[in-house]
Amino acid sequence: MCELLGMSANVPTDICFSFTGWIQRSGKTGPHRDGWGITFYEGKGFRTFKDPKPGYQSTIAELVQKYPIKSRAVISHIRQANRGGVSLENTHPFTRELWGRFWTFAHNGQLSGYKALDTANHRPVGETDSELAFCWLLKRLDDQYPTPPDDAIEVCRFIASQCDQLRQLGVFNMLLTDGEHVMTYCTNHLYSITRRSPFGKATLIDEEVEVNFQEETTPNDIVTVIATQPLTLNEQWHRMKPGEYNIFHQGELIDTNQSQLADIPFAEDKPGSQAPTEPLE
């Protein structure tokens, strides 16, 4: 299992509150002790903190919890290793340049038969199915758009169509961003919440921390948080469906296929069928 955390906001916002709860799942309240990483965009630039150690014991993760880095697009990952050993090169998120922008990717799930995916000159460095899938997506984008495209939504829809193919290989929950748009793709476990005025209070599930967003925000702030499992007790999170994609921009959902998807039951809600649908990476 692994878990994902992401954020899209219309003003530079720190993710200290969500990250503080969530990082406990990297070895303390959860089993994802094989590394963690977080990427913050600031303009076209980004910075990544990562560590192949359990997040709850990591000095670097402690800094990320205490030192508020403000960003409009964040992707984070905690890992329970499956494909590929515990090492820095196998630690998500992964960032690559395409069309003069940095793209950052994190994956939860597990793929089979992924080694046959052709990544051309977008070569993976580590051994994970995740990085290889990312390289394959970049190759597909490169093939589809030999020159940098203008229409971000069209690009994201194309990515979603490619994710549909990856989902044929196994569990593929994904966060992807170019620093402007934050895209989600769900196979089984992914939730989101969009917070806007009037803001309320929230209490973390994993740590005894309560926040009053009213005190931390201005009335125009819009912030969407995405996570493998809800992070707070007293808020209503949207559960994504299998095959669902969402594109967030400045905190707002700007494109989705939610209404096109059948209301099918989640595999793990049926007794006895949990194993194959658990998030693995």
Added chain:
Amino acid sequence: MCELLGMSANVPTDICFSFTGWIQRSGKTGPHRDGWGITFYEGKGFRTFKDPKPGYQSTIAELVQKYPIKSRAVISHIRQANRGGVSLENTHPFTRELWGRFWTFAHNGQLSGYKALDTANHRPVGETDSELAFCWLLKRLDDQYPTPPDDAIEVCRFIASQCDQLRQLGVFNMLLTDGEHVMTYCTNHLYSITRRSPFGKATLIDEEVEVNFQEETTPNDIVTVIATQPLTLNEQWHRMKPGEYNIFHQGELIDTNQSQLADIPFAEDKPGSQAPTEPLE
């Protein structure tokens, strides 16, 4: 002006001592207050800490000074902005994937006429002459070796020949690594020191810190440190010549053109000719 710092070692070694002195030059003992960054390799993976703030005031730089990250290849940079504004995307080092490895680059100097350099699909994200020169080098490597080459020294010599061309555009002092080899190229300001048994003591120039390497090392350790200006008072640093390249592997110098270079005086040693040869980025 900017300054470079690099390390090559045969055992994972922390750079806390050198970094502690050197980072003071990012706003305290030196004028390079427009950002800093450091990349550590661990296996094929890397981690980068960067900040567009002055290093001596940066909470993240404080962590890097206090928290020993052990690595065999490190590249670091402090910036006084010249080409390109003060922002995260313009903050060195820059890392890109080529041939299934991550390459990390930092530059000190200033180039003219660099916008005409063809980088093909290795597109820069920020606005610096440095990142553009790096992308051009990657493009030249891609053209020269359409499939991943085996001979690292041949590749580094090819890179040096390309650096000779970049030097025609201005000041080009460079550190480059693929995580295994650390390569230097000098136009005017670059020094190195290789420490090995018997180890002695050293005192930092920029901070009142003395270290006894004898106590920090084992007899087999070999560590080379590279810097724009010497970092210690009581050691003999090798000053590189214009056009000099060096390739370090596991702390050892494994290839160089030192003996082929004429013993020409450094431009800035002549009175009245300092401005054009000062390191600028």
